[in-house]
Amino acid sequence: MLTRFCSKWSCLLPERIRTALDSDFMWRLSRSPVAIVSFVVFALLVLSAVFAPWIAPFNPYDPASLDLMNGFTPPATANDFTGQRFLLGSDDQGRDVLSTILYGMRISLFVGFSAVLFAMVLGISLGLIAGYLGGWVDTVIMRIADVQLTFPSILVAMLIFGIAKGVMPAEYRDQMAIWVLIISIGLSDWVQFARVVRGATLVEKGREYVMAAQLIGQPTPIIMWRHILPNVLSPVLVIATISLALAIIAEATLSFLGVGAPPTQPSLGTLIRIGQSFMFSGEWWILLFPACTLLALAFSVNLLGDWLRDTLNPKLR
Amino acid sequence: MALLDIENLTVKFPTRTGVFVAVDQANLSIEPGQIHGLVGESGAGKSTIGAAIMGLLEKPGYISGGTISLKGKSISGLDKASLQALRGKQISMIFQDPLTSLNPLLTVGDQLVETIQAHLDLTSGQAQQRAIEYLELVRIPEPEVRIDQFPHQFSGGMRQRIVIALALCSEPDVIIADEPTTALDVSIQAQILSLIKELARDKQVGVILITHDMGVIADTTDVVSVMYQGKVVETGTTAQVLGEPNHAYTQSLISAVPRPDEKMHRFPLVSYGGRSHEFNIESLATSWKKVDIDPEKPLFEVSNLTKRFLKKSALLPSKQTFSTAVDGVSFNIQQGEVFGIVGESGSGKSTLARMIAGLYPTDGGHIVFDGQDITNAKDLSDYRRQIQMIFQDPYSSLNPRMRIDAIIGEPAKHHKLLSGKALQHRVDELLEQVGLSAAAGKKYPHEFSGGQRQRISIARALATQPRFLICDEPTSALDVSIQAQILNILKDLQEHLNLTMLFISHDLPVIRQMCDRVGVMQNGIMVEQRETEALFTNPQRAYTQELLSFMPTLRGIKSA
């Protein structure tokens, strides 16, 4: 299906993209229904999060639209007092669960993407430098990485979060919480990137095209940037995808524990935390729908990552 | 009835673009005690035949037709269990790389004993005794002691002996040896081959020897089959196939083999399969800028060059230990001369080349180029503009993420010799001169074959119009027919452009064809340095004599 689509419209695309679409990669994608479905699910979730303000039936953070009388409305039934209907029900405050999920996903995805980007930039740079320069620079960077790796990333994130909370004046804590979250998750995850990039750099460094560049006297930063970097990126793509799933889960976990997103900006994890307290009293929908969304998000990203790893490392199958 | 009979064997690999026929209706028959050579260039399907016999074809490959029969019984249609019972017991295999074919966590003895016990009904004491006997058979000294050692405690050549012992200890009828000496140095190669020869005769084992090396074929095999694009094009006794080849492909293959016994002006290329590209030396020569040269003065003077590598780091400098890779090497290279350096792996020849190329700092001695001392100089840009290098592996010497025109243009652009339209024009011109079209510039390296890539690599080296070219094993990763083309190109460059070259190789026949003078290296020291012909006809040093004695003789091949 995908290949047919590509061939029909490819004449409109610039050559570079056309050759990309005609690659082995796209061919493999077109033959893997699981990868296509997970990609579509993930894309839909991302798009609905990005366009939440336009899609969501309510703005859950606009106090004017809130009515406590609407609280605890079950999904798709009319409220006993107001007759208001909510597709996925409403929570204790009378907020539409669907809308809180859409807005919550925005926070979750924003934190996830930003944290991975941060970890990626940090990890790639340090990995390249360690791998290419070697010597004591390598030893120092990789020792730090080893030590950090002994500490599970969720713990590192918690610690950084805890320290930041302690250092910052109380009035900024909520305001800065999202950024602290991004940095703590990002800092806890750079090691994976650095290790993979360093390993790939060591391999590339031994290849003769690098020697050809050294021979004409190309400066080191240019060799690293122009010659080595483009050749170490494909494993990075795999790690980045898997990291995105991990970051989304980490954010949800921290928020669930109450040490992540502030109550003013609830993410999916915060919503699940809220929903959990209604689990025993029978209002299952407040918990179930955010939980399913989180699972769908993490699962589709993981499926994609798994498929990417198999595809980019053909020897692994 | 032959020991092993292969009839009309066809192996197919389905791929994205269609079904690739790796082996096409191949026929072979192997007799007991006979070494049957299977020779061909990369991709000819020779290893696939070996894997098909063993029932170890990589997925998604499958046997689509033909029969393989052992002692008259067909084995090609067998299920997994019966195939496994057959493996080892009746057919065994020797792999290429002895460093990876042994399990690092089990002792050599453990691996032998488990194999013996898997096939013969012996107690562990008897099996242990048998294992020691086999180690003795493959001439491992002190087998009683060494049997309890782990693979990493043996050298590469020793490990290949152990691999042979492992393949033999189950008393098979047929052994498939897939490039058994390609990863080894010539001296060890000769020992391993004579061991295989001797054991095949004594134990009456049929051996299929898969190799790309005509020298190995000439020295070792009784019968040879030549493969080309999945087909067996010619089979006969070794003497007949090498001496009077019938098929045009065999003729072209044999004519491309560098002769060890005499120097030829050029390789007579009998082209086959339309793979030859014209190298346009005249066009290149007209645009080449001439440099005034003083034939009396050497271009290069290297004196007492030394390089040490840190073996063990320690905080105190006195506790650090070093290994000396290059130890006080001195030589001169005249203008327009090709100076060869030959040696086994680890002899320091590549390190030497890299020091001269300015890639490694030196730990002692001097390099003087055209009257200027460039040893560890701060600014090498002037020197770098005048030298270029051609590398060993064309699959690794071109950046896979860069377009061909960017790759070829990079040196000229970096040295600010050319830019913009002029650069593009120069690149197009070079591509055509090395036998590719200007359109090739828009492609990426993976779209080219090994030989084409090496031409691109040459085009890159010529873009700055250098005076000096370092060739570091420039053909050792190439098939022999491509090697002949590339070596002809290098000869052209030297003759028409008067390029000076440093030519590094482990391959003595290639050295003889290419170089005016040669230096022989052993353990970082240059043991002998003479005119090429004098060295080959009358070697002075014991080490050189030894090296030359291991050189394949190619007996039976008529000179063209």
Add this chain to the structure above:
Amino acid sequence: MNYIFKRVAQSGLVLLVVGLVAFSMFRFMGDPIDNMLGQERTQEDVERLRDELGLDLPFPVQYWHFLSDAVQGNFGVSYRQGRAVSEIIAERIPATLELAAVSAVLAISLGIFLGVFTAIRREGWLANLIMSTSLIGVSLPTFLIGVMLIYFFSVYLGWLPSFGRGEAVQLGFWSTGFLTVSGWQALILPALTLGLYQMTLIMRLVRSEMLEVLRQDYVRFARARGLSERAVNFRHALKNTLVPVITVIGLQLGSIIAFAIITESIFQWPGLGLLFINAIQFVDIPVMAAYLMLISVIFVTINLAVDLLYVVIDPRLREGGK
């Protein structure tokens, strides 16, 4: 020998650095005096405490005091509970260790077994089913597993308790939940929650390592020599797989202790994790610092054990490195 000595020295260095982090937290995050004395304080109190804490001494001396106190188990007083941190921790340790031990046994044994199984039967339907399910397992955050288990077994079926540790029996300084029925009942859900996610991770890692090993030349050579499938898989492949897997398991043990924080918080399990998460929420720095030091010691010990195991398994390391 040299190798082992190097590792021990490295571990010591790591502990020193972690100690420095913990100490800096303690010393620089907010004013310790503010934290320890309430609003009603006299200048005299401040001076006395300043003197007692040695805040006027040079930094390295303070660090030294902190370290020597830490070695003796003295981490100061919790800001929130007003009791000695060491006392609180001693009370909480058994619960966490029992939970972690049960989950680890579960995760490691099942993880290795399933990983080997799915690697060997790569084409089988059961292996493929396990692999697909495991991907859901990796996507399910620990806290969601916990919440789901509570919902099903506690709320819906009402079989198992949803919080607490059940009845604990005091054996000297150690309080154990292993000796009572309610203790075991209370342990089931938290142990499953904590173990499942780690199990899927271990399983996937073992599988991919094993597949990698199965592609090696020496495995192909073992097959070509006609060794039985069993000998190839278990004698040759599994042993080589174990070398990298041991590292992973070491890291995973650390992970179990870290993820215990989440599990304990969901099940209100009275262990160290719950203590730590509360400490973060209330910025109770002495507790955070003590927790950090304690688990660092645990992690470093695990890693050291992993390094020593390497030496046992891999003959190449036994000669002191070549």
